[in-house]
Amino acid sequence: xxxxxxxxxxxxxxxxxxxxxxxxxxxxxxxxxxxxxxxxxxxxxxxxxxxxxxxxxxxxxxxxxxxxxxxxxxxxxxxxxxxxxxxxxxxxxxxxxxxx
Numbered sequence: 001x002x003x004x005x006x007x008x009x010x011x012x013x014x015x016x017x018x019x020x021x022x023x024x025x026x027x028x029x030x031x032x033x034x035x036x037x038x039x040x041x042x043x044x045x046x047x048x049x050x051x052x053x054x055x056x057x058x059x060x061x062x063x064x065x066x067x068x069x070x071x072x073x074x075x076x077x078x079x080x081x082x083x084x085x086x087x088x089x090x091x092x093x094x095x096x097x098x099x100x
Contacts, residue, residue, distance in 0.1 A: 039065065039075060040088070041079050041085040041086070041088035041089040041092065042088055042089070042091075042092040043065075043092075044072075044075055044076065044079060044089055044092075045088070045089040045090065045091070045092025045093035045094075045095075045096060046092055046093070046096040047061060047062070047065055047067075047072070048076070048089070048093050048096075049092075049093045049094075049095075049096035049097040050096065052093075052097060053097065076089075
């Protein structure tokens, strides 16, 4: 379970690092997105799997759900505090990752 959660967080981190290197020192504008909607562990698992498949589009994927990297990470951290929610996230992540 923790491994599945790590994939999503690593994908977000890798996206940020790649963009920082591409900007060559230029400031990267990260919009502050209010993520007021509550997403289920299954929805977050699907989002994490999409990011894992297409890390270059991480910001776009997150913004489709009213999230940014920080808010997504916060939601994932809350899920990791609940073993049942973690299992639901991991199952959805794996299912979505294996789908075409």
